[in-house]
Every structure is written in structure tokens, then in C-alpha cells.
Amino acid sequence: MMPLAMAKAGERVVIRKITGKDEVRQHLAELGFVVDGTITVVSELSGNLILQVKDSRIALDKTMANRIMI
């Protein structure tokens, strides 16, 4: 496992685990970040990411991306 923040643009990855406070995890889940879900890294800007999740694009900063393990 490694944090999502380390993924490169263009990579397609599977979420293994999501850590952090309950409300943050809950919000991520509402946006489609769930364990075993597949996401694609569209773009990366110094650790901040734009991700393709279930047909939508979500922007995450590095702190958040570090909470998602792939």
C-alpha cells in the first residue's frame, strides 16, 4: 500500500483503505471514494490531484490524497 499522493498522472489505481476522521471519510465516500473502487489520476500539481471517480472529476489536496491508500 502507498498513499494516493504518490500516484502519477495517468495512473489507474484501486483504493485499498481510507484513513482519517469519520466525517472526512464520510464525505470522501459520498463523493465516490470507497474501498475497492477504481480511480484514475487525471492531473497532478505538487501532490494535489484531480481524479476521475465514478464518472466525475474530484480535486483533492495532498493532505486528503495521503489519507487514501492504494
Next chain:
Amino acid sequence: MELKIALAGNPNCGKTTLFNDLTGSNQYVGNWPGVTVEKKEGKLKKHKGVTIQDLPGIYSLSPYTLEEVVARGYLVNEKPDAILNIVDGTNIERNLYLTTQLIELGLPVVVAVNMIDLVRKNGDKIDLAKLGAALGCEVVEMSALKGEGGMAAAERAIAVAQQYQHQELPHVFTGSVEHALAHIEESISGRVDARNLRWYAIKLFERDAKVEEELALDESLKQHLQAHIADCETELDDDAESIITNQRYAYISKVVDSAVKKKAAKHSLSTSDKIDRFVTNRILALPIFVGVMWLVYTIAIGTLGDFLTGWTNDTLFGEMILGSLRDWMVGAEMAPWLVGLVVDGIVAGVGAVIGFVPQMLVLFLMLSMLEDCGYMARVAFIMDRIFRKVGLSGKSFIPMLVASGCGVPGVMASRTIENDRDRKMTIMTTCFIPCGAKMPIIALFAGALFGGSGWVAVSAYFIGVAAVIVSGIMLKKTKLFAGDPAPFVMELPAYHVPSASNVLHATWERGWSFIKRAGTVILASSVILWFLQSFGVVDGVFGMVDDNNTSLLASIGRVVAPIFAPLGFGGWQAAVATFTGLIAKENVVGTFGVLYGFAEVAEDGAEIWSLLAADFTRLSAYSFMVFNLLCAPCFAAMGAIKREMNSPRWTFIAIGYMCGFAYVISLIVYQLGLLFTGGGFGIGAVVAVALVALLCWLLARKPQHELAARTGAKLKD
């Protein structure tokens, strides 16, 4: 029969477009999440007694953001007769996550699959009948943007509301979870509205604090339910909330697999993603952003806008209206006071403001285009790492950008920021960005004293941005704002070609509110100002005065003027203008129009310029401009601050901070300016240097909370 239908759906799924279509109203539609922050009501066209309620966009019914709290409160407590759930057909899986929760509320639901035109264009197929059967509610298709199917969807919602039969809820949850939920339902049935039973049961399972508080279950029952929930958690080795989320998604993907046929391979990059790879590229992102902004402001304030404003001010108002109106009125032998009121009061005051409308419209038009195509949302992403350094989040950028049009919607746009501290900080600093109404002040002084140099406007924006940065760093270190900024999570809309109607509508909306203010607030204050400065007491007799230095207004102005003397503009006119600026910032210019136009018959704008140039030096003019850009915003924006802060203490802190900061910066600018231009080293310079030192210390010192934490640790040792 009175019916209420609520529009609910994910952010940016087209609710407001549909709302406008259904009710014929003109709510503002933007292409980023969080445009609708308050619920809005309208009457359905051609259907008597049917009210449509536009709710803010939400991802779920858990209260993570303020919008979710607003929407959830309405749906659960006020219980609309039917919910029309708008679902983005191009992103159906994520959207159905909310749909399943809405259905659990037990109210009649009609699902409208929006953007069906895009779905078809992508070559995808959605089997509406199958989807409806799986969800246990009616499903229709529509395209809000093209105006197709919206009314039909609303009519289905009316029909469902009128003859609703309770349908069996879809079987979302399985195994021990379903068992636990049924058990909770049994224990709380009778305590909650029967229709909402399932929803309450799920919320209790998730340990939703607000619902627990609302139901106030007794301790023994609570513990009994707790045991059931804990059993589930051990069995599935996950926490209650995640269990619910996972089972919900599992159910949804089953439904989607059977009802939706996609043409493109899963996870392939769309055109929008390909644009993103270029525009938000790590090397190109910032240069592209700077280039775009430079282009926008050069066109709006420099070339095209400048030309249009020049024409309106000098030709339209200066020569055509002002000159000929006076000639006509004098020719018709009207009373001198009436000529004065109309020409010097109303036309000079309101005209000075209206002259800036073309410039504003050009700026708004371009910002609306950027917004509608989806670029603005990316800007928040690109700016995040920069804003983070000054203690704000990238999301603060949108309120600030909106505030460059008008501070009121800017302050309101801060609502999309989930974190309380970040939101308050954004509210406090947003009004530093020069709004549209402050642009006339900048343009007036640039023209009067700086030979129309474009650098004045550029420096004004720079001062605004610098004020935000300096305040961000300073405030972040106080105890009030201690802590890390909240993480940045934001959905980005797909890029699309801006729709002409949306762009024109957004431009007009913003421009119109500007014009409306010119016609109301500014008209009224121009009349009052004209009265105050035309009448006065001379030799113990009250009457019209020839020289406005003896007017009532001058007497009032002279009382407050000394406050501004250290800033270099101690004349009573400047003091009055600053205060009328609180009513509306455009008034500053309007006031000068009335005050200086009086004595010398303003034939054209330049007439005021020369008079202004006589009363101000370049330095004092710049100091005046800085103060008026940074100090408390207009009453409307202060009202917005009060609403958003929702606390007298915080409102006071915010406005007090702005005024104090403005005073300090103006003083530094003026006194140090004097010093460097050979004004000698006086007490003013000493104060200015001391203030600079204080600012530097506030910027560089250790954050207060860290200090407190460290001393706390020391004490423990």
C-alpha cells in the same frame, strides 16, 4: 390544492437551470458546485398553487457542509409534498447515492435523469423502466439546458404527490445490517413520523449526532441499540457509517449494471479530462492562469472597457445630457434650485456612477464566460497550494473572484467552505478585493492625478491581494484562527462551451444590480447630498449658499475630517465622500461629482478632475484611494457579513479589523511617502515607522497556538 415540490440533487446537476425553466424566474446559474446556497421558492408556471423549492446541491443527507444542513432540515422537517430528484445522467452512479437516501425519507419521489442529450451523445443507454422498478419510484428523462422534459417531470411529481401510495422501499441493505435496522425501526416507531421511519433508523445506525439529539432516546434504549450496532461492526469489521456507505454503493452498482449500458470503456479519459491534463499541468497551470487573468483585465479595464467608459462619461453624460439639459432647463426659465437639483445633484451624482456600467459589463461578461466553461473551478484547484501558504484554502479564491464583481455575493459564496475558521477568514478578507463599485474610485483618481495610467488600477488589485495575504498570515497566527486549514475536496464540472443564455444572463444579473443601485440608493443620497451642500447658514440666515464651503455638509464634514488628516486627506469633501462610500462605494465618485461639480459647472468629466487635482496631491490621492479600497465595505456588504458570520461579535471583529487595517496602511503610505519625497522627519513618520515594525512583527512572530502548546509542554516538564 397547495402543493410543494422540492428540487433536490447533487451540486451542479442542473437544479437551478430547471428551477428557472419551471418558474420563469432568473436565478443565477453557475458552473461550479455551491452556487445555490440558500433555498429559493417560485411558483410553477401554468399550474396554480404549486410551489417549486430549489434546494442547494448536496451529495448526501449527512450534515457535512452548510448546504447539506439547509437541504436536510427542509426535507426532514418541512416535508414537501413531493421531491423531484435531479440526477446527472452522465454520472449516474454517484448521483444515485443521494437518490437512495431521498427515497428512504418515505416522501413521494420522482427521479429526473438530466443531461440526457449528453448521455445520448456519448452513445450510452439508460433503461428508465428498469431503473424505476429497482428504485421503487418513477424515473423520467430530461435536458434542463435544452429545456426538454422539465415541465413533464414536474407534472409527474404533481401527479405522484396527489395520489401517492406508499411503495415498498428498495432493498438496499442486506444481512445483519438490515436486521439491525429493522430492530431500530421497531424501537423508535411511534416516536417519529411513520414515513421517515427508515431514514431515522439508518441515521441512528450511523450514530448521527443531530438525530440522536433530536430524538433524545432514553439511556437504556440507547445502549440496547448500541449493542446491535456494535455487533454489526464486529461482524463486518468496519465502522457503522462505512458499512452503510459500502452497502449503498454495492446496491447502486448492481442497479446501474442492469439498467445502464455504456458505450465507452470504463475509466477512459473524456475530452474534459484531456483538457485538464493540459490546463492543470504542473508546469503550465500557473502561467495559463496568469495569462487568462491578464487578458480579462486588460480587455475589461484597459482597452475596450476604457473606451466605452470614456465615451459614456465624456460624450454621453458630459456633453449630450448634462450640457443640453442645463441649457434646456435654463431656457425654460425654471427655478435655479430645481436646475441645481436635477443637473448638479441627480445627473452629476448618478451619471458619475452609470458611466462605469460599460466597463463593468465587459468584465462581468468575461468572468461569466470563464465560469460557465468550467475554468473557474480549476482555478480554485490551481490556487489551493498558494492560498494554503497564507492560511486560506483554494476555495477562498472563488469568493474573492466573485467579490471582484460585488462583495455581497462574494461574502455569500464563502458558504461553500466547510471549515468554520477558513470561512470566517475568507469573509474577513474577501472585501479587500476591489469590487466593481470601487473601480470608479480607482478610475477617477487615475484620470485626475495620474494621467490615466493603467498602473493605478493594477496597483489597486495588487494592494487588494496583498491585503488578503498579509491579513491571512497575520490572522492565522492569532488565537482566533489557530489550526490547519481544512482539507481541499471539490468536484470539478466537465468543460463545456459556454451557453450564450447563461453567460448573458449572469452578466446582466450582475450589471443590473449595479445599475439598480445607481437608480435607488445613489439617486437618493445624491439628492440628500446636493441639499446638504447647497443649503447652509450664512450670517445667521438659513438658505441656499453660493459657496459650498459654507454649507451644512461642510460643517458636518469638518467635524470628522481631522480623523483623516494624518492620512493626508483632511479636507471636508474627502471626509464626506468616505462616509457616503459606506452607503455604496460608487457614491464616493458620485459625491465628488456633486461637490466639485457645483461651483464650476461640470461640462465634462475633466472639469472635476482639475478641481480634484487642486485639492489632492498624488500622494494624498493615493492614500485616499487605499483607505477607501480597504476600509469597511458598503452597507449591503456589511449586511452580508453580519448574515454569514451570524454573530455580533464576529461581525464587529471583521468590520473593525478592515477599518483598522485600512487606516494603518493609508497612514503608512502617506507618511512614508511624505518622508521619501522630502517632507521631513516628523511625528507622523515616527508613527508610520512604528506601525511598519508592528506589522512585520505580527507577520513574522510564532503562531500563538504553537506558543501556547509549547509553554503548556514546558509547564508539564
